[in-house]
Amino acid sequence: MDAETPARPLRADARRNRDRLVAEARAAFAQDGVAASLEDVAARAGVGIGTLYRHFPTREALLEAVLRERFDALGAEARALLGHAAPRAALLTWARGFAEAGTTFRGLTAALSATLQDETSALHASCAAMRTAGEALLTRAQHGGEIRADLTVAELSTLVFGVAWAHEQNPRTGPADLDRLLALLFDGLTTRPPRTPA
Amino acid sequence: MDAETPARPLRADARRNRDRLVAEARAAFAQDGVAASLEDVAARAGVGIGTLYRHFPTREALLEAVLRERFDALGAEARALLGHAAPRAALLTWARGFAEAGTTFRGLTAALSATLQDETSALHASCAAMRTAGEALLTRAQHGGEIRADLTVAELSTLVFGVAWAHEQNPRTGPADLDRLLALLFDGLTTRPPRTPA
DNA sequence: TAAGATACGGAGGCAGACTCCGGTTGGCAA
DNA sequence: TTGCCAACCGGAGTCTGCCTCCGTATCTTA
Secondary structure, eight states: OOTOOOSSOOOOOHHHHHHHHHHHHHHHHHHOOOTHHHHHHHHHTSSOHHHHHHHOOOEEEEEEEEHHHHHHHHHHHHHHHHOOOOOHHHHHHHHHHHHHHHTTTTTHHHHHHHHTTTTTTTHHHHHHHHHHHHHHHHHHHHHHHSSSSTTOOOHHHHHHHHHHHHHHHHHHOOOHHHHHHHHHHHHSSSSOOOOOOO | OTSSSSSSSOOOOHHHHHHHHHHHHHHHHHHHHHTTOOHHHHHHHHHHHHHHHHHOSHHHHHEEEEEEHHHHHHHHHHHTTTTOHHHHHHHHHHHHHHHHHHTTSTTTHHHHHHHTTTTTTHHHHEEEHHHHHHHHHHHHHHHHSSBBBBHHHHHHHHHHHHEEEHHHHTTTHHHHHHHHHHHHHHOOOOOOOOOOOO
């Protein structure tokens, strides 16, 4: 599970190439979305396409390497939120982080959503900690009576990703719009006395 | 708005080929999703790829032809729902139809969402009536006090498409799951006394 | 410094989008 | 019925990107 310490350390040139590939992939994904040309990534990094594929057999593997740091941070943040006094607010904060992570690159939500179905994918494993922490936050908020008890983690993730994706589709929106959509999701579309902020 | 009556009627062979292309495209999209190979569509229809591109310059144009009937029916249904006694239930019914239309073919929600941003696209025009009818339904439900007054049509469409997309991502789900997700969206995730069905 | 394990690179095969233009044909006028 | 030509057809060709394979180059270690 720790790609940083394989049985044998990488040769110096291999290590160098791998690092440059990750850096250039990040730039390419940011510019062109997750569908960026891998040949272009290799060219930017000054290596051949064969080298890219040796290090990262699939696009998802490369994506995972690029996102690893972000995911780790989000998992840690989620665990920290468990100590937070307000369960519902903590869950909402986690959901926002989850949604934002999914919109880092254009098309990322779709890629994540697809690979999360596939338990053999590198991205799946990489997300697991983040989701597990989310589950704990959800359970706590439900025990506190602030979030409906019939909601499952799967449903919550699905909805949050759906909102993140929908937000990503509209090029004219900003972070405030994502907050607004998440608030609508949490509060619902129906008129009822607003819950006082937790 | 009426692509069926151009300045000059199509020549008999052209008409025949166009009809076969639409029929085969529907089958191919149903089988392989909206990313189905257009060369394959042309082959199934027994015409050259050039013929396909002459009739439908873009994948969206072909998609529009395939979906036209469905969209027209949904617009009509939405207008009929305006006479419905229960505004909130009527809006929810429309939302479900909207979401279901978006999941007819795998990948359709994404395609629709993308082209709806582009006012020059054929799909955009084709959806306009459907969305306009939805706006009327929303306004009515808001005037009745059943749906929060601060919700815009744009937000509602975004959220419904987000839910439809998220539902489509999970291959293990059925129509009942879509209903459940839409119910969560309408009612919200927060615990409050449930609204009595309108 | 030499051997061999490790890594590199890009040619090449494949697939699908889209264009272009020589050849074909349906439909109308005489 | 015939002849004409605008309208239409078809698929070869070009381009882009994915991914594999293997001869060559480089690093590491003894």
